Amino acid sequence: MGSRSFLSKLREGDEIARLITFLFAASVVLITVLLVYELWINSVLPRHKFGLHFFVTQVWDPVVDQYGALPFVYGTLVTSAIALLLAVPLGIGASIFLAELAPPRISDTLQFFIDLLAAVPSVIYGVLGVFIVVPLMRTVIYPALNKPFGYLPIFKGPSYGVGFLTAGIVLAIMVIPYIISVSREVLLSVPRDQREAALALGSTRWESTWKVVVPFARTGIMGSIFLALARALGETMAVTMVIGNTPQIKASLFAAGDSIASVIASQFTEATGDLYLQALIELGLVLFLLTFILNGLARLLIVVTTQKGSGKGNQ
Amino acid sequence: MQASPNPELSVKVNAPAGAATTRENAASIPMRMRISKLNFYYGTKQILFDISMGIADKRVTALIGPSGCGKSTLLRILNRMHETVSTSRLEGEVLLDQQNILAQDVTALRRRVGMVFQRPNPFPKSIFENIAYGPRINGFKGPIADVVEKSLRNAALWDEVKDHLHKSAYELSGGQQQRLCIARALAVEPEVLLLDEPCSALDPISTAKIEELLVELKNLTTLAIVTHNMQQAARVSDFTAFVLTGQVIEFNPTPQLFTTPTDPRTEAYITGRFG
């Protein structure tokens, strides 16, 4: 009799613990659902007024309550593209060095520093952007590109230091750590005997790395690039501080522009009127969807590769 | 001469079918590779002790012995794969056609001395691309499809894959993948082919196919095989080296080693008393 009540008390304690922890776990799901819901509801005005035209309209004029997302989508895409163009070769090169060449201790030490780089907050990159990259752009980079190549549309026109290229450079620095960390891990998971088979056929070290090991890991490396892209898209502070905050579409990389994240950051608290505010929220929704898709794809690609590395060769 | 004083032989070894080497004509077979006074270390730990033996031209030489006593290490030295481990250290001479392989360019050497690994390891490419890889990086300019076909025929795989050359190599079975790896190694026309326990990850039928293949391949190239399966060594090889704790205890023509071993330790091993 006494043992039964003791047991049931025991079980009750477990039941309570289960319930409490369940509630907390469930709250995470609830929060996520709520987040999407709130973004959706609070962007109802511009969605009804502009519909899909929102994405193809260039005009962003709060004075006449006309809102179009195109300049920001353009700015986001251009800066991200520049960032990837710069960061991907550098990042993959570094990851090859860390995974294939460097002795394990050096590889781990360098990776430690790269991880610290990923921990630097966006606003600090912004400070460096404002005080170092912007002057550098004005004094070194712009003359170097504009003088010889100024006839090309992308290098035309004046530069005030801020702009698409500056933002792209700062973004590149910010996403390099992500490309390196993930690619390095993916490369390390490639089975040793792939490389050895290539060497045994008379390949040079570079040939075995570039023609066998890297292709084996290519899906995961793609994943790291998607991850970097997702990060670049959502980057707010550093970009806001160096992009010029001018909603316009210009071919020149030296022109000032704006990105989705940076226009939200710079105009949210000054938005007068519901339509204005909700247009910004709709931009937030767009950003959410873009990063959601990219992150999902990235995860898929990375998981597939690391599984391939451990699973294959067992047939 | 008696095979062994003990009438209860636990291993019945027949004269190998493919090997025609007898003690008499063994002396006249040239050695394609020769190992002299080889000592090998990982850091301060010595793995191989004073090894001297040969790899006979256009024959199969088997390395047998219990696990972990250096057979694979020895094999991997023959194409300098030991250099992938940074702490490895080597003393002595290894000659290929009377030239020291340690003094040559390693990339050029590895084209001449090929390797097939324990687990099949095809590249994540098509069957065709796997085989074409070797010739391509070595600058082969001719019709690559011919090379691919020739290699696959030599590896007894052509009929099974000729209509699927552009399928992924991973769609093949284990035994087929290993034959693909053999074909891949043959595509660069190596003078010596090293095989490191090539059948240990395969089923008996695939194993039998590959054993048949190895005997055929003697016409093309010199072979050296590490195996933990004594019967396989007896079936397939012309010469056998018995390796125990980093030393070559005995190196002799296969029929002789298996029927009248000169060293009691060899006899103990092949009669199953250990290993």
Next chain:
Amino acid sequence: MSARLRWRKFVSNFMLTMTGVCAVVSVAILFLILGYLVVNGGKSINWAFFTQLPKPVGEVGGGMANAIVGSAKLLLVASLIGVPVGFLGGVYLAEFSGAKVASVVRYAADLLNGVPSIVIGIFAYSMAVLPFKQFSTLAGSFALGLMMIPITLRSTEEFLGAVPRMLREGAMALGASKWKTISTVIVPAAYRGILTAILLALARVAGETAPLLFTALGNRYWSPGWGQPTASLPVMIYNYALSPYEDWHRQAWAAGLVLLGLILIINILARTILSRGIAVPRG
């Protein structure tokens, strides 16, 4: 050696050297950042920075005492929100839940983790600012706390799951109930990893600016209690860096150095704790 082989070897050595250059450049960037911050920020750090309030616009001098305290308050409440949810949620995933529920929760956490911080700010605005028509420390903490949840949750689940079976079974064989086993045996065994995760989550949100822009907003004075807008280090850095005043630029560097210094120290601390190993006996 043939000409072709010589060329291939040259290419090999060249390309491999280039990869080394890439690695060096990438790491050098970190040291460049630190270098600039130390040089430019170091000379502006003084006692005033830590103890004084900002001076009126245009006047030289003053400090960021309110921002430092503001950030501390924000992080404190953020932890109170993020850590329990993450930790207890992780306990549920590791100890109680079935596979399906677990994958849903994990998916939600990963999703939340990938949401750009500015969007978290929008969400926090609609949940914690709009209803009260007030920017506040609490709203800011809410945003930051949300961002702490995914890291804490996933890490808790991972480290609890890594505790070996024999430890659990040992406790249960002695008659301990499930939750007693969890609280007295499993969690203590995994505490290092969980602590590390909390520290890393803290380090991550300590530098976040975007979510605070329209929740905690900013304040040039002290922020009493929890219901008022408050200054914070990251937002102050943002505002000062973009201003036209030299003196504010100087202070932005100093604040940047302090902020990054803190974040890096927490990171290094966390990783050292983790590398010391998880307190689990070897079988």
